[in-house]
Amino acid sequence: MTEEAYRLITPDGHELELPVHKGTTGPDVVDIGRLYNNQGVFTYDPGFIATGSCASDITFIDGEKGILMYRGYPVEQLAEHSNFIEVCYLLLNGELPTASELEEFDTTIRTHTMLNEGMLNFFKGFRYNAHPMAMLSAVVGSMSAYYHDTTDVHNPEHRDIFAHRIVAKLPTIAAAAYKLSIGQPFMYPKNGLNYTENFLQMMFSVPAERYETDPIQAEALDLLFILHADHEQNCSTSTVRMAGSSGANPYSAIAAGISALWGPAHGGANEAVLRMLDEIGDVSQIDKYLAKAKDKDDPFRLMGFGHRVYKNFDPRATIIREMAHKVLNSLPNNNETPLFELALKLEELALKDDYFIEKNLYPNVDFYSGIIYKALGIPTSMFTVMFALGRSVGWVSHWREMISDPNQKIARPRQLYVGAAERDYVPLEKR
Ligand code: ACO
Helix, strand or coil: CEEEEEEEECCCCCEEEEEEEECCCCCCEECCCCHHHHHCCCCCCHHHCCCCCCCCCCEEEECCCCEEEECCEEHHHHHHHCCHHHHHHHHHHCCCCCHHHHHHHHHHHHCCCCCCHHHHHHHHCCCCCCCHHHHHHHHHHHHHHHCHHHCCCCCHHHHHHHHHHHHHHHHHHHHHHHHHHHCCCCCCCCCCCCHHHHHHHHHHCCCCCCCCCCHHHHHHHHHHHHHHCCCCCCHHHHHHHHHHCCCCCHHHHHHHHHHHHCCCCCCCHHHHHHHHHHHHCCHHHHHHHHHHHHCCCCCCCCCCECCCCCCCCCHHHHHHHHHHHHHHHHCCCCCCHHHHHHHHHHHHHHHCCHHHHHCCCCECCHHHHHHHHHHCCCCHHHHHHHHHHHHHHHHHHHHHHHHCCCCCCCCCCCCCCCCCCCCCCCCHHHC
């Protein structure tokens, strides 16, 4: 980071110099860290609209141009040429692996897929209809109890083991949550299969039958994992960083991120898109629902539309739309084609509508991903879990970056207090 100054005139007419840091690319940031000490004022930016919370070298987004890069590599290139395990290595280590590095990493992940057997009992305590995200968050939180030998956040070896455990075991936990919800036996991982094939096997096989993964299914899911792998300081990743900044054990920080992801304004939107498409039901109803989305007095929003950062297009949505065509064409008798056609028409009409044009609202990553999940036989309640599987490596990468930063401090925002001014306690009998 190189520095120049940003000059601010204070209300009493003094000129204040604030350092400016320049990144590799993207907007400069004005360093206001000493503003309170110098001027006795805080800054105010609810929702962090214009506030950078850290310096990071993991992911870059240009929301105006629709650019997303992991470690400098455009996501379109990774989607076309790479695979999820290689992207995991890239995000965790900063560079693409050599062939031997990739083989070693892949083997490490494949051989750490089993859960401590006691964790399966933990699952059995959940109510039969518990939401899989609730189970995912709780079971990942419980990992600190099963793997407490490696929770020294200052030990790089512990940090590596933690990273590998999260990436390797999350699919096993996710599939177990699904199996519990449908009353089928948990399927153990098969280390001969790659990450995505193994996950499909744990989801859809049963002990009584032979199971073979469909290559297009595996390709589509692997692509979705790549596209969800990281997205810089989004809500769940910031949650992981914030929870971890206290030095809390990292499994708890990831569990906090999973909980944040579940919200409908974040990862929960993919589930909400499918509910919305089901509710709209037919192309003839689209105008009615567009009117509802535009009506300020109606809480209805077009789910899967709009993004805090992308104000032009979400590059992930473009790639996923293409994959949805490929998946649905490979399944000629699927039941999802009408839903996809409804989504395509909804997108077309919304993109022609002045409200959506003026507010720069475009389909985001969640708009088409649910249609692919549904075509693959993944139930709606598992959609956000799929997002969490992809994003887990991003969370771990950011946690590692945060905890190994020598300038790292506990995250502790300030506030604008608008409550009662000082007043005296009133005894109960006088109130
Ligand atoms: N439908 C209708 N109107 C919308 C939508 C939408 N999907 N999204 C934004 N708007 C409108 C808002 O009402 C607001 O209008 P106003 O300026 O007249 O008040 C304006 O566009 C700006 O929207 P904000 O909510 O202020 O933008 P913000 O950056 O805070 O929110 C968000 C972004 C949460 C993604 C929002 O667009 C939304 O709720 N979208 C639907 C949910 C969704 O798809 N979430 C997934 C996001 S991607 C992800 O997390 C992986």
